[in-house]
Amino acid sequence: MKLAQQYTRASIIITFSILFFAGIIYYVAISYISNNQLDRDLTEEIDEVTYYVNRYHKLPTPVDFDEDQATFMPIGQRTIQRRFVNIPFVEPNSKKTESGRAVIDMIRLNGINYQVTIAESKEGTEYLAQIIGVITITLTAIMLAALFFTNRYILNGLWQPFYKLLGGLKSFSVANNMEYHYAEYPVKADEFRELREAIDTMATKARGDYQTLKNFTENASHEMMTPLAVIASKLDTLIQDEDLNAAHYEQLYNISLSINKLSRLNQSLLLLVKIDNKQIKDSALINLKELIDEKVNQFQEMIRNKEITITCELANKNIYASQYLVDILLNNLLSNAVRHNIKDGRINIRLDAAQLVIENTSPQSSLDETKIFERFEKGKTSEGMGLGLTIARNICNNYAFDLSYSFAEPFHSFTVRF
Amino acid sequence: MTSALEKISLYNYDCILLDVGLPDGDGLKLLEKIKALGKEEGVIIISARNSLDDKVAGLNYGADDYLVKPFHLAELKARVAAVYRRKAFKGNNLLQYEDISINLQSMDVKINQNNLSLTKKEYDMLLYFIANKGKVIAKNAIAEHLWKDEIDLADNYDFIYTHIKNLRKKLADLTGKDFIKSIYGIGYKFS
Numbered sequence: 001m002k003l004a005q006q007y008t009r010a011s012i013i014i015t016f017s018i019l020f021f022a023g024i025i026y027y028v029a030i031s032y033i034s035n036n037q038l039d040r041d042l043t044e045e046i047d048e049v050t051y052y053v054n055r056y057h058k059l060p061t062p063v064d065f066d067e068d069q070a071t072f073m074p075i076g077q078r079t080i081q082r083r084f085v086n087i088p089f090v091e092p093n094s095k096k097t098e099s100g101r102a103v104i105d106m107i108r109l110n111g112i113n114y115q116v117t118i119a120e121s122k123e124g125t126e127y128l129a130q131i132i133g134v135i136t137i138t139l140t141a142i143m144l145a146a147l148f149f150t151n152r153y154i155l156n157g158l159w160q161p162f163y164k165l166l167g168g169l170k171s172f173s174v175a176n177n178m179e180y181h182y183a184e185y186p187v188k189a190d191e192f193r194e195l196r197e198a199i200d201t202m203a204t205k206a207r208g209d210y211q212t213l214k215n216f217t218e219n220a221s222h223e224m225m226t227p228l229a230v231i232a233s234k235l236d237t238l239i240q241d242e243d244l245n246a247a248h249y250e251q252l253y254n255i256s257l258s259i260n261k262l263s264r265l266n267q268s269l270l271l272l273v274k275i276d277n278k279q280i281k282d283s284a285l286i287n288l289k290e291l292i293d294e295k296v297n298q299f300q301e302m303i304r305n306k307e308i309t310i311t312c313e314l315a316n317k318n319i320y321a322s323q324y325l326v327d328i329l330l331n332n333l334l335s336n337a338v339r340h341n342i343k344d345g346r347i348n349i350r351l352d353a354a355q356l357v358i359e360n361t362s363p364q365s366s367l368d369e370t371k372i373f374e375r376f377e378k379g380k381t382s383e384g385m386g387l388g389l390t391i392a393r394n395i396c397n398n399y400a401f402d403l404s405y406s407f408a409e410p411f412h413s414f415t416v417r418f
Numbered sequence: 419m420t421s422a423l424e425k426i427s428l429y430n431y432d433c434i435l436l437d438v439g440l441p442d443g444d445g446l447k448l449l450e451k452i453k454a455l456g457k458e459e460g461v462i463i464i465s466a467r468n469s470l471d472d473k474v475a476g477l478n479y480g481a482d483d484y485l486v487k488p489f490h491l492a493e494l495k496a497r498v499a500a501v502y503r504r505k506a507f508k509g510n511n512l513l514q515y516e517d518i519s520i521n522l523q524s525m526d527v528k529i530n531q532n533n534l535s536l537t538k539k540e541y542d543m544l545l546y547f548i549a550n551k552g553k554v555i556a557k558n559a560i561a562e563h564l565w566k567d568e569i570d571l572a573d574n575y576d577f578i579y580t581h582i583k584n585l586r587k588k589l590a591d592l593t594g595k596d597f598i599k600s601i602y603g604i605g606y607k608f609s
Contacts, residue, residue, distance in 0.1 A: 221466060222439055225486075226439070226466060228487065229466075229488035232490060233488075233489075233490075233494075236490055236491035236492060237491065239556065246603045248603075249604035250603035252556075253556060253603055253604040253605070256558055256604075257558060259488060260562075267468050270468070274469070282470060301539075304577075305577035305580070
């Protein structure tokens with residue numbers, strides 16, 4: 001939920017509840033005050049009645065009470081306490097029933113107790129309460145509308161610089177050579193200005209650090225490759241020596257293989273860095289079907305060497321990606337399928353518009369999907385470096401493809417969803 | 419870089435090996451100068467950088483080939499031989515080794531006027547062997563030459579043995595000689 005929305009919601013809830021409770025309190029207070037007032041009036045009436053009875057020794061006629069209705073009821077020798085009650089009040093002229101207030105008391109006349117009830121209409125105070133209720137509701141509505149519009153238009157406007165900065169941050173890439181000038185964003189609020197300055201400083205520093213790192217990686221790789229090249233060429237000269245015997249050759253051959261491995265490792269790490277930084281940008285439209293056919297052809301020797309049966313069901317599919325990276329992706333997936341296969345094994349390749357599936361038989365049982373894509377994670381019997389699948393996954397991520405692994409006896413399958 | 423420039427302007431070479439990481443300057447600048455001088459020499463760039471951009475840049479500058487460190491000497495020899503042949507004979511030439519004659523343009527191989535039909539891999543291997551005649555070549559060097567990048571999948575390079583065996587047999591059938599000598603533990607020697 002957006003900040004402005006959250007803020008609007010909170011302020012609306014708070015305003016609404018305050019006004020709601022204020023309305024209730026108003027109502028209760030007014031009712032209380034008006035009841036008090038009525039009760040005082042009624043007490044006076046009772047006092048008048050008592051005075052009248054004491055003076056004339058008879059009950060007053062209803063005519064003596066202009067607005068109020070008084071009733072007298074003999075109750076013998078029972079006594080009652082004075083009390084005030086809410087009762088329905090029938091307007092004598094219009095016969096309408098309204099809410100009313102009454103006092104019930106006792107008068108003693110000629111040795112008989114009478115229950116006196118004097119009722120009065122509450123219409124006037126009810127009306128007041130209603131007016132106050134309407135005013136409260138109207139106020140609430142106006143407040144809510146005002147809050148809603150302020151939050152919507154003014155708050156959103158206030159946060160606009162924040163969203164712009166955020167957008168700039170999202171599109172930030174250290175590898176991007178295009179300079180992104182955060183300093184050019186128009187910002188009025190001090191907080192956002194500080195934020196902008198912080199982002200600007202951070203971006204500049206990140207780019208600088210990245211540049212240093214890139215140079216370092218390149219230089220380190222260069223520096224490592226040159227002595228490796230010297231070792232390799234000396235080795236090639238050394239093996240020309242006629243005096244060497246088979247045992248010597250075997251050792252020299254192992255050294256040579258290790259040099260290969262080291263240089264591949266170095267190149268793979270460099271490649272990973274480049275993919276991560278999105279430095280490879282020679283994207284073009286690639287016909288995947290043709291490329292896979294070509295790859296399968298290149299792998300013929302190794303496939304035949306292991307007597308693997310390969311079946312391809314390929315539909316036409318074009319993707320927009322770097323030929324160089326897709327080449328590496330297919331190389332890695334196919335070489336795994338061949339390398340971890342069994343003699344007389346099988347490889348199935350299926351390509352359609354939605355996905356590419358490469359399945360292979362293997363002496364291994366199911367692999368741990370959470371681990372296989374990690375760097376330097378490899379099977380116990382694998383001679384590889386453990387970077388192949390990491391590179392494959394990173395290439396897929398680069399193009400928002402999804403690379404996943406699954407196992408269904410007897411096939412290990414890798415699926416690339418486009 | 420200065421001494422290189424001096425020598426290039428003084429002498430004519432068949433082939434120049436150019437390391438782009440020269441101590442006193444960018445090798446590509448040197449390449450620019452070589453081309454500006456109107457020199458016809460074949461240039462092979464040697465670089466520790468195996469990146470597409472660098473390769474494309476190098477070849478755009480007019481280099482004939484791009485070799486990434488570390489490499490096998492046999493590979494370098496094969497590349498130099500190829501560049502030299504292209505430059506010296508304008509690509510239209512016959513390569514002769516003992517009784518074997520190879521038309522590099524039509525890729526026809528003849529032994530004593532008899533046609534020898536080879537697969538693409540066998541043909542590449544034969545050229546590679548001839549460029550490195552008399553030298554011991556490690557198995558991994560041959561495999562890397564023939565399969566380039568995807569070869570890292572091979573835990574062992576034994577599958578090249580099939581191709582060697584076929585080539586050896588085809589050559590022996592027509593010449594009665596065994597050109598390819600196995601050197602136990604490491605590879606082969608062509609002589």
